[in-house]
Amino acid sequence: MLGYFIFRQMYPFGKSSLLTVDLGQQYIDFFAFFRRTLLHDPSNFFYSFSKALGGGMLGEWAYYLMSPFNLLLLFFPGKALTAGVLFLTLLKYGCAGLSFAFLLRKTQFQRGPLIPLFSTSYALMGWFIANQLNLLWLDAAIFLPLIIYGLIQLLTNGKSRLYIWLLGLMLIDNYYMGYMICLFLVFFFCWHETVYYQNFKNVLKNLWHFCLHSLAAVGIAAVILVPTFFSLLDSKGQYTQQSISFKFEYQPLKMLSKFVIGSFNFEQMPSGYPNLFIGSLALIGFLLYFLNNHFKLKERLASMILTVFLFFSLCFEPLDLFWHGFQFPVWYPYRFSFIVSFWMLFLAARSFKKMPLPSIGKLAVAAVLYGSLLCYVLINIKKFTFLSKETLFLTVIFALFITIILGIFAYSYPKHLKLAASLLLLVSIAELGTNAVYSLNNLSYLTQLDYSQPATALAKNSRELKTLDSSLYRTGQVYSRTKNDGLANGLNSGSYFSSALEKSIPDFYGMMGNPDGDNYVTYSNGTIVSDALLGMKYFITAKGAGEITSRQPLTPLTEKPDLRTYRSVTSNVLTQTYRNSNALGLGYVANRKLKTLKDFSDNPINYQTQWLSAAVGATENTRYFQAVDFNEVIFQNVNQQVNLTDATLRRNDLSKEAQVVFKFTPKTNNSYYLTLGPSLDSDNVSFFLNNRQLNQYNTFRHATIVNIANHSKGTEVILTAKFKKQLLWLNNFVLYQLNNKLAKQQIRRIKQQPVSFTQHSQRSLTAKVNVTRPHQLFATTIPYSKGWHVKINGRQVSTYKIQGTFLSFDLPHGKSRIQLSYWPPYFGIGLLISLVSLFGTFLVSWWIKPKRRRKK
CATH class of the missing domain: 2.60.40 (Immunoglobulin-like)
Incomplete structure (x- = not known):
């Protein structure tokens, strides 16, 4: 993998980086926050005002940042953080292979060259490659073989420490993936007790040990699990699926396509099939296991039942939801498929232990089954956009090589067994490497410059503001790299992106007229009123971002003509910072009418009006915003309408472009805002302001507010809406003028x-x-x-x-x-449970040791 990264010129070996999708848009900022917390401000561990408008951080640490591997990132400051991510990724690949090799060696399933063969198959399995960008989940694949070995030791020798500590550490590391491992441990226990059944009394004894030691591990992790559980009730718990459909999510045979080389691309991220690639030898070994009469029929039946259950979990909706905590994943479906791949490799390695080389007859059966799989994919290849005939051909070639090696050396067994194992190792590594290259080449990555330029600018802005003002305030952004810029740089920016965001925050942003989703909010569409009430004391903008010819490397986030009413306080080569003298603090004295403020759906202007009026105790009839008409509306290839708000416009000639031009000339120097309903997002229309692209967040699910003019008296403003589809619904499309003087009063x-x-x-x-x-x-x-x-x-x-x-x-x-x-909340209870569990574990261990010595 290091060779591949060097070849692709990943930083520090070139101009590219590993940053893509969530790794570039979310996790890298969490890693910067991790460094800042441990090195500069430990109080961020419990709470941070950089989390949207502020929020508890313990749940964020539990999901994103508790991996002990992250300590490596402390040695990579600033823009070098991307190099730290690369080395962290390599370390996790290596540790995944090492942990599976540890399991194989300790259980004596394999020895010699077959250990690195199967461990490399595990480290480079399709799930690991596809989720390389989800660094926080990779620890689960590292811990799983070690925890399974600990459970085997517990059930066979009564040794418990390894199992307790590893499971407890996994639950602290990442409770979400730890939950999936806990489910699998239950099934693995049932399988183990069936295979090694002695008598019912022994099963009960093992069940008692399994439950007791599992609870001890959960107890040790309670300091994280208990407060995280209650924080989830306000965030992800609010989205738990209330109704379950008993249906297949897709035709189950389609998952067979994922055993082909390169069966992954960007389209597979939001909604695809489970990632199951493990290499041809491992797949053949898995098939041979069920043909291997060295294993008792009882064991093979138990393995078949568990295998069928796991595969149905990958396509049957109730079981899929069961593995994901009864919530459909947002992107990256079938996240537990690493468990299925582990199980297949576990059986394959076990199969080759008792049958180092298969007989020709059994090999022929396995080859026919594998060939049938490839034939199915070939016949239906047009249905799989992530595959090509080239990758299918490569899969066939590698499968033939491996089958031929197994067939040739089966005659000379055991004389040339080591040579056969070495050849299989080389061919398998080549196949696994080929899959990694083809899969990862399907993705695009940020360049190092794309990350370092805005990251450096934001860090500089943060230092300048801390020097200028040491009080507590929020800082709005008019340019941004990601929604977590504030989190990464200690700026209370009001924007945030996290899977554990409390539901009340997106609800509030939606009412206020800013973009929101189930797991993100963006403070990009503020008004003079909301800027003041939310304490947005400073705003940072990229110089020249609004100019048509600007070569500014920083990406504009929004339009903000209101900056003309704020005072410039600092400036550097790329950015300029303005101070908002209207901003209140994070707390203010208000009238008790604020207690009775109602919710407003898709009416942010009314919501902000009522909020300000209630705060000062003014009458509800006070009007700060007034709807105004456009001076001229020009329809080009569009049916004309007299009333624009909520009108549906239709393209007349489908073969030609269609657009509507809205013109108005402000009569005052007040602020002017345009409200846009969710149907006016970037999927349906492109907006241009005075002949340049309107800077606006692409998607929003509630009516949002766009600031399009301030101090523009007598200057014509031209807004152009270009159709992207046949119809355009002008949902909540209204132009407002703010009475700036009254609002400021x-x-x-x-x-x-x-x-x-x-x-x-x-x-x-x-x-x-x-x-x-x-x-x-x-x-x-x-x-x-x-x-x-x-x-x-x-x-x-x-x-x-x-x-x-x-x-x-x-x-x-x-x-x-x-x-x-x-x-x-509940941190004290969790800490107490953890301390009691730790004390109990040490006490039992101290008491049992002398008894074992006496028995020996």
């Missing part, structure tokens, strides 16, 4: 009762406030959590949720000192 009213934060960290805040009006509460834009505890003048007070999202509490009249502190 209301914001200044809130500031008349200032909140002064005297101390702050990621998990504790201290503030002083003087309440001068009746019926006031302390409103924060910190997401509500049971982990936040509040004291006013030294006395504990109750908290509650406002706006369905934020932390709040009542305030007494006059001067108050407020202390907020965060402690992860």
Whole structure:
């Protein structure tokens, strides 16, 4: 694999990098956060204001960052982090092969050249290659053989320490993949007890040991598992599948296509078939196992039952959901297929142990079955866009080589057994390497420059702001590399991408007019009102990003003409930073009307209006935004409409381009915003602002707000909508003018009762406030959590949720000192369970050792 990376010029060996899809858009930023937390700010372990608007981080660490391998990344600062990712990937390939080799050697399933043969098949199996970019999952493939060996030791010799510690460490490392391994351990236990059955009493004894030691491992990991479980109830747990269809997700025979070389490409990531490639020899060995009469019929039947169950799990919806915790995976389907590949390789290695070289008859049967598989793929190859006749031909060639070697040396067994094993090793490594090359060549990767330029610029912006202002605030982005820029660089940017994002945050962003999804939010579409209320004190923009001829290497995230009302404070070669004097802090004194603020669906203008009015105690009829008409609308190859909002436009001539040009000339220097419904995303229409591409986030599932003018009095603004399909629905398409003066007056009213934060960290805040009006509460834009505890003048007070999202509490009249502190919910309980489990494990181990010595 190192040879392949060097050949592909992966950094530090060239200009490319390993970054692709989630590795480049998500994990690399988590790794930067990992380094920053351990080296500079350990309080980020429990809580971070860089997580969207703020949030508990223990669940994020449990899913993304608890791998002990990540410590290697501490030696790769800044832009060299991509080199650390490469070496981390290589290390995991090596450790996967090593752990399977350990299992083979300790169980005496194999010896000599067949150990590296099967261990390399395991390390370079299709699942590992396809998920090379999902570094956080690869540990599961490393731990699985070791845990299985520990379980075998527990059931055969009563030795428990290896099993307990390895399973406990796996659950701490990644609870999600650990859950899948735990399920397989149950099935493997049943298989083992069937194969090695002695008497019912022994089965009960082993069952007791299995349950007891498994619970001990879970107990050791409870310090992570317990708080993570409760945090999941607010995030992924909200999306648990409520109804299950008893159906096949695809025609089951189609998964046979994944045994062919190069059976992976980008299209297989969001929705594909399970990755099962293990190489021709391993597949032939797996087939031969069931023909091998050296194994009792009882064992082969038990293995067949488990095999059938595993393969049905790969295509039958209820079983698929069962392995994934009753949630359909978002991208990367059939994530547990590494367990199926392990099982096949386990049986294949076991088969060759008792039958070093198969008889010609059995080999012929296996060859016919394998040939039938390849014939099926050839006949249906047009249905598999990820395959080509070239890769199928290569698979056939390697299969023939291996079959011929097995057939020739079967006659001379055992005289030339070592030579046969060596030849099989060479051919298998060539086949596995070929599959890796063809599979990984199907993906595109970020160049090192694509990563290093924005990463370096963001790091520089972060340092400049920390020098300029050491208080607690949020920083909006007008350029970005990913949604986790803030997380990677210590900027509270309001954007975030994580599989464990609390559901209330996307719900809030959707109401506010910003892009959101089940696992991400992007603060890209703020208004002067939302910028102020959310405490967006600074904004960083790329210089010249709005110019048609700009060669700016930083990618614009959004339009932000409102920056003309903010003050420039710092500047460098690539970026400029503006200060928003309207910004409130993360907490402010507000009227208690905010308690009764209603939810608004697809009406962000109304939501922001009601939020500001409720905060100051104004009447509900106060209007900050006013709908305005376009001066001129030109329909080109489109049916004309008088009323634009929610109108459906149709392309007249399907063979020609269609577009609508909207023109207006602002009569004031106020801010102008356009609302766009979800049907106006980049899949349906391309927007151009004054003859250049509109900078706007591509997809959104609720109405979003686009800032298109500010300080543009008398200057014509031209917006062009170019059709991508036959129909275009102008869902929530409305142009608004903000009364900037009125909005700023209301914001200044809130500031008349200032909140002064005297101390702050990621998990504790201290503030002083003087309440001068009746019926006031302390409103924060910190997401509500049971982990936040509040004291006013030294006395504990109750908290509650406002706006369905934020932390709040009542305030007494006059001067108050407020202390907020965060402690992860249920962390104390989990820590206690872990300590008790550790003490119990050591105590039992200390008590059992002398008894074993006496027996010996």
